[in-house]
Amino acid sequence: MNLGNLFGFKKQSTQSDAPNHWIKCPKCQSLMYYKEVETLNSVCPKCTHHFRIDAQKRIALLADEGSFEEHDSNLTPNDPLKFVDKKSYKKRLDEAKNKTGHHSSVMSGSCSIESIPTELVVFDFSFMGGSLGSVEGEKIVRAVNRAIEKR
Numbered sequence: 001m002n003l004g005n006l007f008g009f010k011k012q013s014t015q016s017d018a019p020n021h022w023i024k025c026p027k028c029q030s031l032m033y034y035k036e037v038e039t040l041n042s043v044c045p046k047c048t049h050h051f052r053i054d055a056q057k058r059i060a061l062l063a064d065e066g067s068f069e070e071h072d073s074n075l076t077p078n079d080p081l082k083f084v085d086k087k088s089y090k091k092r093l094d095e096a097k098n099k100t101g102h103h104s105s106v107m108s109g110s111c112s113i114e115s116i117p118t119e120l121v122v123f124d125f126s127f128m129g130g131s132l133g134s135v136e137g138e139k140i141v142r143a144v145n146r147a148i149e150k151r
Contacts, residue, residue, distance in 0.1 A: 020034065021033060022034065023037050023051075025044040025046065025047060025049050027044065027047050027049035028044060028047035028049065030044065030046040030047070032045065032046070037051065041053075041061055042057070052126075054100070054124050054125075054126055055102075055106075055107040055122045055123065055124035056107075058122045059107065059109075059111070059120065059122055062111075062113055062122075063112065063113060063118075063120060064111065064112045064113060064114070064115065067111040067112040068109050068110075068111040068120065069109050069110050070107060070108070070109040071108055071109045071110065071139075071142065071143070071146070072108055072138070072139050073107075074103075075103065075104065075135045075138060075139060076135065077093055077133050077134065077135045078134075079093075092128060093128075096126075096127045096128045099126065100124060100127045102124065102127055103135070104127065104136055104139065105125075105127035105128055105129075105130045105131050105132070105136055106121060106122070106123055106132075106135070106136040106139045106140065107121075107122050107124065108121045108122070108139040108140065108142065108143040109143075110146065117150060118147075119143045119144070119146050119147040119150070121139065121143045123136075
């Protein structure tokens with residue numbers, strides 16, 4: 001018999017899903033409040049170590065606000081070699097898509113930086129370690145071609 005249900009006890013809410021409020025710098029070992037690091041664009045205020053950031057944050061840091069227009073987001077990797085090591089390539093791709101919400105390790109698009117029209121290509125390490133495959137190469141080539149056309 002579960003007495004908790006009988007007497008209407010409720011489980012106390014915890015903050016286990018709250019973000020970790022403290023970050024330790026891997027370079028200088030300093031402990032700092034995460035908001036301090038965020039305000040410094042993910043750079044340690046003590047030693048200037050640059051923490052890893054995802055592609056969206058990199059774009060937000062570089063592009064003028066609201067100017068980024070992603071291109072080629074519909075390109076998806078395939079596995080013509082049916083590559084397998086400890087996991088199949090398809091399984092790795094599926095895991096990376098679920099983790100990041102993206103189809104590849106590269107985001108490319110048009111934006112302006114300081115009001116200058118720019119083609120921007122950004123790698124996202126959180127997608128399979130920034131792996132470079134045929135789709136990523138195609139996105140880079142297309143971005144270069146767009147830049148040449150707009151020159």
